[in-house]
Amino acid sequence: MQKTNRNCSLFISEDGGSEELLVVLKGEIDHHSAVWVRTEIDEKIMRYRPSRTVMDLSGISFMDSSGIGLIMGRHTRMQAVGGLLVVREPNERIMKIFELAGLTRIVSVERESRKRRGRA
Template sequence: MKTEFDNKNKFLFVYLSGEIDHHSAIDIRMEIDKKISQLKPKKLILDYSDITFMDSSGIGLIMGRHRLMQSIAGETEVTNVPPKMYKVVKLSGIEKIGKVSVKQR
């Protein structure tokens, strides 16, 4: 599990990898939130390309960051969700309930 960041013109790209469950989400969340509070981005882009497994903690992670971004008037986007992981995203209805745009790989 390694999380990489790239910050361009107030766009914060977060490249996640490995497995997202309740256990790993704790550290990932802390790392991302630290960057958000440092950089105050306009947009947060969570890249799920290299995620090999996720349960609903992967959705909780998105929802929590979305709320944090809203508090600083920012947007959240989730991108490159692998087909295997998209099933949980679809079930969650996160694309409808929040203003989070989710793109499949």
């Protein structure tokens, strides 16, 4: 399922069934887009109750502290359904904001390719 709302687009794979929910975000996360993204993801989490939700941030070009709220909120929601939230491929800029909030101590962050460094 692909949806776009102005400067942010969202793809949620629904084929994983109850195992893993993959959410691929592209564009900009601010307070405006976070409100919309939150509703979309939560609806799927409540419907599928996955054991793992992966938020892929590799296509995010801008994020402010609204992104921290978005991720913390989804982390709490996944805990409520007995699952885990994983954040995948945040760029250097996003990592900087995560570290300010101490988010990396709470949510698991997967970073495989470090090639994006410098382009962040």
